[in-house]
Amino acid sequence: MSKLRIAVQKSGRLNEDSMRILKDIGISIDNGKDQLKASARDFPVEVFYLRNGDIPQYLKDGVVDAAIIGENVLIEKGADIEFIERLGFSKCKVSIAVPKDSDANSLKDLSGKRIATSYPKTVQKFLKEQNIKAQLHQINGSVEIAPNIGLADGICDIVSSGSTLFKNGLKEIEVLLKSEAVLAVSPAITDERMAILKKIQFRIQSVLKGRNSKYVLLNAPNDKLDAILNLLPGMRSPTVLPLAEKGWSSVHTVINKNDFWEIIDELKANGAEGILVCPIEKMVL
Numbered sequence: 001m002s003k004l005r006i007a008v009q010k011s012g013r014l015n016e017d018s019m020r021i022l023k024d025i026g027i028s029i030d031n032g033k034d035q036l037k038a039s040a041r042d043f044p045v046e047v048f049y050l051r052n053g054d055i056p057q058y059l060k061d062g063v064v065d066a067a068i069i070g071e072n073v074l075i076e077k078g079a080d081i082e083f084i085e086r087l088g089f090s091k092c093k094v095s096i097a098v099p100k101d102s103d104a105n106s107l108k109d110l111s112g113k114r115i116a117t118s119y120p121k122t123v124q125k126f127l128k129e130q131n132i133k134a135q136l137h138q139i140n141g142s143v144e145i146a147p148n149i150g151l152a153d154g155i156c157d158i159v160s161s162g163s164t165l166f167k168n169g170l171k172e173i174e175v176l177l178k179s180e181a182v183l184a185v186s187p188a189i190t191d192e193r194m195a196i197l198k199k200i201q202f203r204i205q206s207v208l209k210g211r212n213s214k215y216v217l218l219n220a221p222n223d224k225l226d227a228i229l230n231l232l233p234g235m236r237s238p239t240v241l242p243l244a245e246k247g248w249s250s251v252h253t254v255i256n257k258n259d260f261w262e263i264i265d266e267l268k269a270n271g272a273e274g275i276l277v278c279p280i281e282k283m284v285l
């Protein structure tokens, strides 16, 4: 049986979360990053450890069948590479920034100026769309220093917390795109390997749904049960079980992890007690 060849970043910001998601879907790899390639113990998968920036070409050439990669890199380097799943980590923006005392407020204001970036194709596309001409300087790292050393009037680079911009006295003036890690597919993938990838995708979806949800248990006075149940959605509907103490029920349900703090006060106001919120490992709907 053939194995699916999946690329992950060898080292860097994507590596840890990529390896974690593979582990969470039951794909365990014996040897670490020292090797370029490793086989999974219990699944027909080979993991290739590669540079993030090189992965789009490997996908195009069919050297690997799939990859965990930043969407921003696919956009910059792999225009015809598709992805089948957003993975929810390594969220960032690709933005234009200028020195904070600059008059520039948008990409247009950089017309005729110099922009330093590691993402030349991405910037070029936006310049073209807006019919702006600017001079691009491609640099591969520490892009935010460029205006301070007189190399450029503005930059285009990754922004997450914004602290690198802040430390370098820059302000963001335009967001070109938003990105996160994605599961990308080679256009050359065979049907047999696509079937393996679909299994991986299904497992990933179960893990991501679990990560985004919480299992909630609470005790509710029966006379407030309707009001409490109204606050809680549940997968189909909440489970209600009688407590040993008369007049009380135990309510079990699943909610979106972001919703909990929104409804906690109302749950308490309706008499809910002993509220437990637990993580969910995997969730299949």
Ligand SMILES: Nc1ncnc2c1ncn2[C@@H]1O[C@H](COP(=O)(O)OP(=O)(O)OP(=O)(O)O)[C@@H](O)[C@H]1O
Binding pocket: 009, 010, 011, 012, 013, 014, 050, 051, 052, 053, 054, 069, 070, 071, 072, 073, 090, 091, 092, 158, 159, 160, 161, 179, 180, 181
């Ligand atoms: N500060 C950040 N916050 C969140 N995500 C980020 C951040 N910086 C980069 N990323 C995302 O992680 C990916 C990998 O970034 P990293 O800096 O580790 O790699 P790189 O040096 O660009 O790539 P290579 O593996 O080719 O050396 C980026 O393409 C982007 O999608």
Ligand SMILES: O=P(O)(O)OC[C@H]1O[C@H](OP(=O)(O)OP(=O)(O)O)[C@H](O)[C@@H]1O
Binding pocket: 013, 141, 142, 143, 144, 157, 158, 159, 160, 161, 162, 163, 164, 165
């Ligand atoms: O908005 P922030 O949270 O400050 O993150 C943005 C910074 O993170 C990335 O750099 P990284 O730390 O990966 O270093 P690199 O330039 O060597 O890749 C990116 O290139 C920015 O410089």
Ligand SMILES: [Mg+2]
Binding pocket: 013
């Ligand atoms: Mg980086």
